[in-house]
Amino acid sequence: MTQPPPPPPNQPPDPQGGFGAPTPPPQEPGYGYPQQPGPGYGYPQQPPADQGYGPPQQPPAPPQQPPYGYPGPPQPPQPDQGYGYPAQPQAPYGYPTQPQQPQYGGYQQPAPPAPGGKKLSAQLQIVIAAVVAIALIVGFGIWYARSGDGSEEAKGPDGTAQGSTAGGGGDTGGKGGGGGEEKAPADTGAKVAYTVAQPKVPDVTDVSGSWITDKAFVKPGLNSLVAYDLDKGGVLWTLPLTGQVCGASRHVSADNKVPILFEAAKRVAPRYFQQCTQVGVVDLNTGKLVWSDAVSVGDDKARFSEVTLSGSTVAAGGTDGGAAFDLASGNPRWKPKAEDDHCYDLGYGGGEGLVAVRKCGTYDNPSVLIQNLDPVSGKPLSQFKMPAGVKYASVVSTKPLVVAADVGETAGDGSGISDFFSIDEKTGKLKAKITADAEQYAARCRTTQVESCEQALVGNGKLYVPTEEHEGGSGEYGDETNEIIAFDLATGRTAPEKADAGDKYTYVPMRMDGAHIIAYKEAPYDKGGRIVSVDGATMKETLLLENPADRTTGNPERSFSLNGAELRYRDGRFFISDRLISKPRESDTGPKEYLLVSFAVPR
Known part of the structure; x- marks a missing residue:
């Protein structure tokens, strides 16, 4: 997993004090089993400094892996890992696991026995088989016609109806599908639509x-x-704020309302x-600030580090605890407060559900709880206790509930991920633990932020993650490539299909786009990047957009670091934008720096 750029130097200092010195957490049952739900909002504790995408560690010696594209040795069953359920044995990624039982529609079924144990005549067997086949075809037709009819209240950052997955939205997590909304245009060749230069900042x-939108x-x-015209780049509206935006929701309401955090002064x-x-909440259609508010903690205002949206609830979290508001009115639903268990809500995952990551105890001996909340009252509906050695956790998806963590800080590469946890959000029971070898997989999470994971998507009952780059099949210099691997959320096993990016x-x-994955394909120096749709079941890709090949040093596509950029695609338009901008260089001889670049196919 690659190391992202460091966080900006203007991080808030570690808060001291609060409502009192932290005390050890109460004794609780072992992790991996449902816990008694505790209070829904919390108590400030002394936090560590922001460590970016996981604390830096010395990477362990890489294990001996089979070459990409070839099966490895058989994997023996693993003993109980102590997470409440035995860990499922995993085959090397991209290769078949244990065979599945034959199902209707995929395998020939035996003819049913006749009443009384007598064998059916050949003619009668043919009639029965025909009736079964017709019933299956009709049933499939009804299922296909109904699939995809549901509507989602929340939308992803690209404006499409989305559920809750990292990287900006996803599907409902169901195993049905019928594809997504993005279709291949007649001409996939894109050109630069417009660019926006970085604003000048003093730091x-x-x-x-x-x-x-x-x-x-x-x-x-x-x-x-600032809102830029979708096709031409002209400024449609500008919303002045009292200070800099310091947090933004991944999820947007159906009528384009989005929660943000911002500073009270310049x-x-x-x-x-x-x-x-x-x-605050911003109307992206009009550019108006619908409402804004701050929360008092003692004599001070609570500091937040992230904000999200679930249904009609805006939820903000940080080291001072969590707070929630009504999306339309801004009326408080809960606030940080002192509690007997000395815990606090570090942050929330939004989308289809609302999930809190709750910390208790001291920094040296923390206890981390994953709580599925009622979005209106904040009452925990279920609870899962993370294993010992987990100081932080990140919510990849709320429905189905998938959480990432660096257990015992063993990832070693700063990615913040050693394992994924598939949890039943209704009962709080662990369904599967998926080990994500840091030498092998490229997803990452910013450990101190709950909803910050990237390149880990959930849909179709699976978790999709990319592998790290490795040498391609040609053996030529610069032929690195990777794959997208799928894990079954019920068993933790890898699916037999994988998507290969190509040399x-x-x-x-x-x-996610319905049952499909929307992915950017970073290209070699003599090609333009691509946007593709990958079928979540077959892992076959469809080209949606290809940027022009530009080998010049002024190529706007290559002026961004992918680890520090936001990638958005919708309906033939692709946007790359920066997350951090710096004070301009004294010399302007280098390549031009952009706040954002827009590419579009012919319309």
Whole structure:
């Protein structure tokens, strides 16, 4: 897993004190079993400094893996790992696991016995087989016609109806599908539609967040939000704010309302920093601030580090605890407060559900709970206790519930992921633990933020993650490639199908589109990047867009680091934008730096 850029230097100092010194957490049952739900909101504790995408560690010696494309040795069953259920044995990624039982529609079924144990005549068997076949065809037709009819309240950052998955939205997690909304255009050759230069800032500035509506691409600027015309790039509206945007929801309401965090005042020299205290909702259609509010914790305002949306609930979390508001009115639903168990909600995962990551205890001996909440009351509906050695956890998806963590800080590469946990959100029981070898898989999470995982998508009852880059089949210099691998969320086993990016291309999964994966393919120097749709069942890809081949040093596509960029695609339009911008260089001789670049196919 690759190391992302470091966080900006203007992080808030570690808060001291709070409501009192932390005390050890109460004794609880072992992890892996449902816990008694505790209070839904929390108590501030002394946090560590932000460590980016996982604390830096010395990577362990890489295990001996089979060459890509060839099966490895058989995997023996693993003993009980102590997470409440035995860990399922995993085959090397991309290869078949144990054979499945024959099902109707895929295998020949034996003819049913006749009443009384007598064998049916050959003619009668033919009639029965024909009737069964017709029934299956009719049933499949009804299922296919109904699949995809459901509507989602929340949408992803690209404006499409989405569920809850990392990287900006996903599907409902169901095993049915019928594909997605994105279709291949007649001409997939794209050109640069427009570019927007970086605004001049006096220091490193966070501009994370971006959304697509029917008319605009919306992006934070300097102390503002700005909407750019979808096709021409002209400014449609600008929303001035009291300070810099410091948090943005991945999820958008059906009518294009989005929660954000911003600072109460503008940053000034010499200390280029303001606390992130303001919670607000923006109407992306009109550019109006619907409401904004701050929450008091003692004599101070609570500091938040992230915000999300689930249904009509806006939820913000941080080291001062969690708070929630009504999306339409801004009325508080809960606030941080002192509690007997000395716990606090570090943050929330939104989308189809609302899931809290709750921390208890001291920094040296923390206890981390995953709580599925009622979005209106904040009451825990179920609870799962993470294993010992977990200091932070990240929510990849809320329905189905999938959580990532670096157990015992063993990932070793700063990715923040050693294992994924598939949890039954209704009961709090662990369904499967999926070990994600840091030497092998490229997904990553920012450990101190709950909803920050990238390149890990959930849909079709599976978890999709890309492998790390490795040498391709040609053996030529620069022919690195990778694959997308799927894990079954019920068993933890790898699916037999995998998507192969091909020599000199690298998959970067972006989001789910129904039952399909939307992915960017980083290209070799003499090609343009591609946007593809990958069928979540067969793992076959369809080209949606291909950027022009540009070998010049001024190529706008290559002016971004993929680890520090946001990638958005919708309906033949592809946007790359920065998360962090810096003070301009004294010399302007280098390549031009962009806030965002838009590519589009002919319309």
